[in-house]
Amino acid sequence: MTESNTEAVKLAEDKVKHEPPPLYKILLLNDDFTPMEFVIEVLKLFFSMNQEQATRIMLKVHTEGVGVCGIYPSDIASTKVKQVVEFARKNQHPLRCVMEEN
Ligand code: NFA
Numbered sequence: 001m002t003e004s005n006t007e008a009v010k011l012a013e014d015k016v017k018h019e020p021p022p023l024y025k026i027l028l029l030n031d032d033f034t035p036m037e038f039v040i041e042v043l044k045l046f047f048s049m050n051q052e053q054a055t056r057i058m059l060k061v062h063t064e065g066v067g068v069c070g071i072y073p074s075d076i077a078s079t080k081v082k083q084v085v086e087f088a089r090k091n092q093h094p095l096r097c098v099m100e101e102n
Contacts (some may be wrong), residue, residue, distance in 0.1 A: 022101060024077035026070045028061045028084075029096040036062065038093055043069055045087070046080055071102065 026047075028039065036058055043054035047070050061067040072080065077099045088095035 021073040023071050024074055024099040024101055025068050026072065026077055026080055026084075027066050027098050027100060028057070028069050029098070030061050030065045031094050031096065034088070034093040034095040038088075038091065039095065042084055042087065042095065046084055069097075074099075 028042075039058040039061065040051070040054040043049045043057055044051070047054075049057065049069075057067050057069055070077075070080065081097050081099050084095070084097040088097070
Protein backbone atom coordinates (compact mmCIF):
# COMPACT_ATOMS: atom_id res chain seq x y z
CA MET A 1 0.00 0.00 0.00
CA THR A 2 1.35 3.45 -0.88
CA GLU A 3 2.06 6.15 1.72
CA SER A 4 -0.73 8.37 0.34
CA ASN A 5 -3.12 5.42 0.42
CA THR A 6 -2.44 4.59 4.10
CA GLU A 7 -2.94 8.29 4.86
CA ALA A 8 -6.27 8.24 2.99
CA VAL A 9 -7.33 5.17 4.97
CA LYS A 10 -6.44 6.91 8.27
CA LEU A 11 -8.48 9.97 7.28
CA ALA A 12 -11.45 7.77 6.34
CA GLU A 13 -11.20 5.94 9.69
CA ASP A 14 -11.09 9.26 11.56
CA LYS A 15 -14.21 10.39 9.69
CA VAL A 16 -16.03 7.16 10.62
CA LYS A 17 -15.02 7.53 14.28
CA HIS A 18 -15.73 11.22 14.78
CA GLU A 19 -18.55 12.22 12.46
CA PRO A 20 -22.16 11.68 13.42
CA PRO A 21 -24.19 9.78 10.83
CA PRO A 22 -26.31 11.80 8.39
CA LEU A 23 -29.85 12.28 9.69
CA TYR A 24 -33.13 12.01 7.82
CA LYS A 25 -36.47 13.61 8.60
CA ILE A 26 -39.49 11.36 8.36
CA LEU A 27 -42.44 13.29 6.93
CA LEU A 28 -46.13 12.42 6.99
CA LEU A 29 -48.25 13.90 4.19
CA ASN A 30 -51.88 14.90 4.39
CA ASP A 31 -54.62 13.28 2.30
CA ASP A 32 -58.41 13.54 2.31
CA PHE A 33 -59.19 9.92 3.25
CA THR A 34 -57.01 8.52 6.05
CA PRO A 35 -58.94 8.81 9.33
CA MET A 36 -57.43 11.15 11.94
CA GLU A 37 -57.56 8.35 14.54
CA PHE A 38 -55.50 6.08 12.27
CA VAL A 39 -52.77 8.74 11.89
CA ILE A 40 -52.69 9.14 15.66
CA GLU A 41 -52.27 5.36 16.04
CA VAL A 42 -49.37 5.38 13.53
CA LEU A 43 -47.59 8.12 15.48
CA LYS A 44 -48.06 6.24 18.76
CA LEU A 45 -47.04 2.82 17.32
CA PHE A 46 -44.00 3.76 15.23
CA PHE A 47 -42.79 7.02 16.77
CA SER A 48 -43.36 6.38 20.49
CA MET A 49 -45.64 9.39 20.91
CA ASN A 50 -48.32 9.72 23.58
CA GLN A 51 -51.91 10.68 22.70
CA GLU A 52 -51.23 14.41 23.14
CA GLN A 53 -48.04 14.54 21.02
CA ALA A 54 -49.61 12.33 18.35
CA THR A 55 -52.73 14.51 18.15
CA ARG A 56 -50.63 17.67 17.81
CA ILE A 57 -48.53 16.26 14.91
CA MET A 58 -51.60 14.76 13.17
CA LEU A 59 -53.35 18.16 13.29
CA LYS A 60 -50.22 19.89 11.97
CA VAL A 61 -50.13 17.51 8.97
CA HIS A 62 -53.89 17.90 8.49
CA THR A 63 -53.78 21.74 8.45
CA GLU A 64 -50.35 22.41 6.87
CA GLY A 65 -50.12 19.43 4.49
CA VAL A 66 -46.91 17.97 5.89
CA GLY A 67 -45.23 17.42 9.24
CA VAL A 68 -42.07 15.92 10.72
CA CYS A 69 -42.72 12.86 12.87
CA GLY A 70 -39.10 11.97 13.63
CA ILE A 71 -35.40 12.40 12.75
CA TYR A 72 -33.18 9.29 12.47
CA PRO A 73 -30.07 7.80 10.80
CA SER A 74 -30.79 6.36 7.33
CA ASP A 75 -31.30 2.67 8.23
CA ILE A 76 -33.74 3.42 11.06
CA ALA A 77 -35.56 6.05 8.96
CA SER A 78 -36.00 3.75 5.96
CA THR A 79 -37.23 0.88 8.18
CA LYS A 80 -39.83 3.14 9.82
CA VAL A 81 -41.02 4.54 6.47
CA LYS A 82 -41.49 0.95 5.19
CA GLN A 83 -43.37 -0.07 8.35
CA VAL A 84 -45.73 2.94 8.17
CA VAL A 85 -46.42 2.52 4.44
CA GLU A 86 -47.08 -1.23 4.90
CA PHE A 87 -49.34 -0.67 7.94
CA ALA A 88 -51.36 1.95 6.00
CA ARG A 89 -51.61 -0.31 2.95
CA LYS A 90 -52.82 -3.29 5.03
CA ASN A 91 -55.52 -1.06 6.49
CA GLN A 92 -56.39 0.29 3.02
CA HIS A 93 -55.52 3.90 3.80
CA PRO A 94 -53.59 6.09 1.32
CA LEU A 95 -51.40 7.66 4.04
CA ARG A 96 -48.00 8.67 2.63
CA CYS A 97 -44.75 8.70 4.59
CA VAL A 98 -41.35 9.69 3.16
CA MET A 99 -37.84 10.48 4.35
CA GLU A 100 -35.65 13.42 3.35
CA GLU A 101 -32.03 14.25 4.17
CA ASN A 102 -31.73 16.94 6.81
N1 NFA B 1 -56.96 14.87 6.36
C1 NFA B 1 -57.38 13.64 6.98
C2 NFA B 1 -58.88 13.71 7.33
O1 NFA B 1 -59.46 14.78 7.32
C3 NFA B 1 -56.59 13.33 8.26
C4 NFA B 1 -55.13 13.18 8.01
C5 NFA B 1 -54.23 13.81 8.85
C6 NFA B 1 -54.65 12.37 6.98
C7 NFA B 1 -52.85 13.66 8.65
C8 NFA B 1 -53.28 12.21 6.78
C9 NFA B 1 -52.37 12.85 7.62
N2 NFA B 1 -59.49 12.57 7.67
